[in-house]
Amino acid sequence: xxxxxFNPIEIKILNVLTERVVGSDIYDRWKRSYAYKASTPDxxxxxxxxxxxxxxxxxxxxxxxxxGLRLFQWCPILFIGKLGPFTHxxxxxxxxxxxxxxxxxxxxxxxxxxxxxxxxxxxxYSQVDANIDHAAxxxxxxxxxxxx
Amino acid sequence: xxxQGHDVRQNLxxxxxxxxxxxxxxxxxxxKELAQVGLSVVMLExxxxxxxxxxxxxxxxxxxxxxWDAGMRTTHDGSVLxxxxxxxxxxxxxxxxxxxxxxxxxxxxxxxxFGIQDLSPRDFSWSLNRVEATLGVKPIQENQVNGLNRIIxxxxxxxxxxxxxxxxxxxxxxxxxxxxxxxCPASEPxxxxxxxAVTYIPQALEAGAxxxxxxxxxxxxxxxxxxxxxxxxxxxxxxxxxxxxxTKTKESxxxxxxxxxxxxxxxxxxxxxxxxxxxxxxxxDPGKHAGRNLHLHPAIFVGGIFDQEIDAYQGIPQSFYVxxxxxIARNSDSGYLLLPAFGPMALVALNMPSFGQEHRxxxxxxxxxxxxxxxxxxxxxxxxxxxxxxxxxxRYRLSRADRxxxxxGLIHGAxxxxxxxxxxxxxxxxxxxxxxxxxxxxVIRRRGIVENDILIASSHPxxxxxxxxxxxxxxxxxxxxxxxxxxxxxxxxxxxxxxxxVPPMLTVAAMADRIARRLAAxxxx
Numbered sequence: 001x002x003x004x005x006f007n008p009i010e011i012k013i014l015n016v017l018t019e020r021v022v023g024s025d026i027y028d029r030w031k032r033s034y035a036y037k038a039s040t041p042d043x044x045x046x047x048x049x050x051x052x053x054x055x056x057x058x059x060x061x062x063x064x065x066x067x068g069l070r071l072f073q074w075c076p077i078l079f080i081g082k083l084g085p086f087t088h089x090x091x092x093x094x095x096x097x098x099x100x101x102x103x104x105x106x107x108x109x110x111x112x113x114x115x116x117x118x119x120x121x122x123x124x125y126s127q128v129d130a131n132i133d134h135a136a137x138x139x140x141x142x143x144x145x146x147x148x
Numbered sequence: 149x150x151x152q153g154h155d156v157r158q159n160l161x162x163x164x165x166x167x168x169x170x171x172x173x174x175x176x177x178x179x180k181e182l183a184q185v186g187l188s189v190v191m192l193e194x195x196x197x198x199x200x201x202x203x204x205x206x207x208x209x210x211x212x213x214x215x216w217d218a219g220m221r222t223t224h225d226g227s228v229l230x231x232x233x234x235x236x237x238x239x240x241x242x243x244x245x246x247x248x249x250x251x252x253x254x255x256x257x258x259x260x261x262f263g264i265q266d267l268s269p270r271d272f273s274w275s276l277n278r279v280e281a282t283l284g285v286k287p288i289q290e291n292q293v294n295g296l297n298r299i300i301x302x303x304x305x306x307x308x309x310x311x312x313x314x315x316x317x318x319x320x321x322x323x324x325x326x327x328x329x330x331x332c333p334a335s336e337p338x339x340x341x342x343x344x345a346v347t348y349i350p351q352a353l354e355a356g357a358x359x360x361x362x363x364x365x366x367x368x369x370x371x372x373x374x375x376x377x378x379x380x381x382x383x384x385x386x387x388x389x390x391x392x393x394x395t396k397t398k399e400s401x402x403x404x405x406x407x408x409x410x411x412x413x414x415x416x417x418x419x420x421x422x423x424x425x426x427x428x429x430x431x432x433d434p435g436k437h438a439g440r441n442l443h444l445h446p447a448i449f450v451g452g453i454f455d456q457e458i459d460a461y462q463g464i465p466q467s468f469y470v471x472x473x474x475x476i477a478r479n480s481d482s483g484y485l486l487l488p489a490f491g492p493m494a495l496v497a498l499n500m501p502s503f504g505q506e507h508r509x510x511x512x513x514x515x516x517x518x519x520x521x522x523x524x525x526x527x528x529x530x531x532x533x534x535x536x537x538x539x540x541x542x543r544y545r546l547s548r549a550d551r552x553x554x555x556x557g558l559i560h561g562a563x564x565x566x567x568x569x570x571x572x573x574x575x576x577x578x579x580x581x582x583x584x585x586x587x588x589x590x591v592i593r594r595r596g597i598v599e600n601d602i603l604i605a606s607s608h609p610x611x612x613x614x615x616x617x618x619x620x621x622x623x624x625x626x627x628x629x630x631x632x633x634x635x636x637x638x639x640x641x642x643x644x645x646x647x648x649x650v651p652p653m654l655t656v657a658a659m660a661d662r663i664a665r666r667l668a669a670x671x672x673x
Binding site: 020021022023049050052053056057058060061095098102103107110111113114115117118121122123124125126 | 206207208209211212217218220225226227492493494496497498503504505506507508511539578579599600601603
């Protein structure tokens with residue numbers, strides 16, 4: 001399924017950010033899974049879900065998100081003194097960088113972190129895999145998970 | 149008759165007695181009452197008419213379908229997330245069916261302080277009884293109290309606090325769960341959630357009212373201080389805002405309008421959209437209070453991890469609540485409720501602190517978590533204004549006293565969870581603060597309530613077009629009619645002069661019943 005909203009750079013940012021926020025190698029596991037073989041390689045179900053959700057948001061929120069991702073990508077030098085964009089950081093540096101946003105004294109940075117974190121968690125925990133992983137035996141409806 | 153706005157391919161005109169803007173707890177009731185006395189009524193709804201059978205557990209899809217701004221509406225600084233229903237039935241489609249009467253001291257205070265006539269508890273009980281009968285409100289039975297609510301009740305009793313199992317507007321439901329928050333797929337007359345979409349709206353349509361969906365009202369029209377109607381714009385199927393190009397078909401699409409000529413307009417678009425429309429339409433307001441006095445009932449999550457599985461998502465999500473700290477008879481403008489709170493995994497994930505492995509470890513405890521919301525009866529007040537594009541800008545800042553109340557509420561919530569057997573308390577700060585002993589709860593006082601560090605949510609905005617006898621202090625009179633515009637009525641939570649302190653659905657519906665019956669008796673306005 002083609003994405004409606006995100007461009008290739010944003011997809012990269014989101015893939016890295018998703019792994020750090022969700023705390024798993026979901027992208028690698030997705031590549032190893034049966035479903036992966038029959039799907040478009042680049043987009044995990046989480047990313048597809050986030051993309052569909054963001055495409056339905058009001059324009060002003062879409063613009064804010066796009067600007068936020070750009071800011072997030074290019075500020076490691078400012079906040080943790082590392083050269084290069086966020087997507088090139090090691091896992092350890094990426095976590096330090098994310099934490100610097102989460103615990104910032106500046107409200108705007110905390111707000112952006114919270115927004116990105118919440119959209120990723122929303123996308124990830126709406127997936128059937130995530131539910132199975134966490135052994136949640138919630139009753140399911142037949143037409144669940146159109147995004148997967 | 150229902151006309152789906154996204155199918156309309158021409159400009160339309162309607163000439164009716166009453167135009168109702170919004171179909172939630174207020175608008176649906178007013179439309180039904182007025183249609184049943186023989187007035188011609190048209191209802192305008194910005195969202196779609198949902199078929200409950202199409203409701204799924206997929207939270208992002210349901211957020212897009214059922215909420216304004218896909219549930220991402222916030223105050224201007226992003227500190228409070230405000231969820232408001234979109235579509236036929238409004239917020240009654242996704243709320244959790246607490247059918248709570250307004251506290252008598254609140255009504256008495258509104259009467260005494262704001263000079264509102266005929267709103268004594270006794271007078272108002274007529275409307276409350278009528279609404280309860282139509283919504284099928286009944287006490288929640290003991291065998292319907294789920295694991296989560298039992299745990300909360302157990303903790304409440306252990307602490308010696310006051311709490312009760314409430315009433316609800318819900319029929320038998322075969323598959324009731326926390327997914328109720330995303331709409332009830334079993335909802336139909338007499339079964340499942342008894343939202344406005346399956347109770348009042350069908351009755352209004354049966355009585356001859358016409359309903360336009362996907363129809364966004366852009367202006368309320370007046371002439372010489374009197375209502376003459378409203379102008380609306382039809383929207384595409386999956387879009388909240390009008391656009392010239394359909395993103396699905398890529399076809400350019402003209403924007404078609406609906407012009408309604410009416411003797412009365414009833415505003416019922418909620419406490420954010422109603423003042424937005426008021427301000428956009430530049431309606432007269434001598435006291436300059438339209439949009440001010442916003443109360444949000446801000447709510448904060450506090451969870452507990454237990455040794456045993458609670459499976460809090462199964463069964464009726466909210467049945468019991470703790471009202472020990474809402475002593476309105478003694479202090480009518482402060483206090484808070486402790487409400488059981490749970491949801492689908494995605495919603496619980498948003499409320500968990502931290503990120504990465506730490507967050508993941510918490511989510512692994514999903515089945516063993518019980519949680520509460522501290523729902524504040526707020527004194528703080530904010531404002532709805534407009535940006536340059538005419539969109540609502542919501543400003544709201546918690547007062548020092550309200551912050552202190554929320555901190556106290558979080559501590560009491562955590563004490564209750566410990567008393568019920570929790571081994572660890574989860575607080576919704578960005579950084580995880582694991583509390584495993586009651587004596588460590590003081591950390592909540594030290595951290596306090598810091599915007600954008602703690603998730604604050606609101607489902608009950610209210611008070612932005614407040615009711616009262618004095619035009620210098622209020623926007624509408626005792627019976628919901630604008631002080632300065634003849635024929636313009638407000639019947640949503642915007643009316644409330646102060647925060648009401650309890651879930652407001654029943655009060656809004658009863659207020660709409662009261663105002664509509666008065667309007668019908670004194671027709672034309």
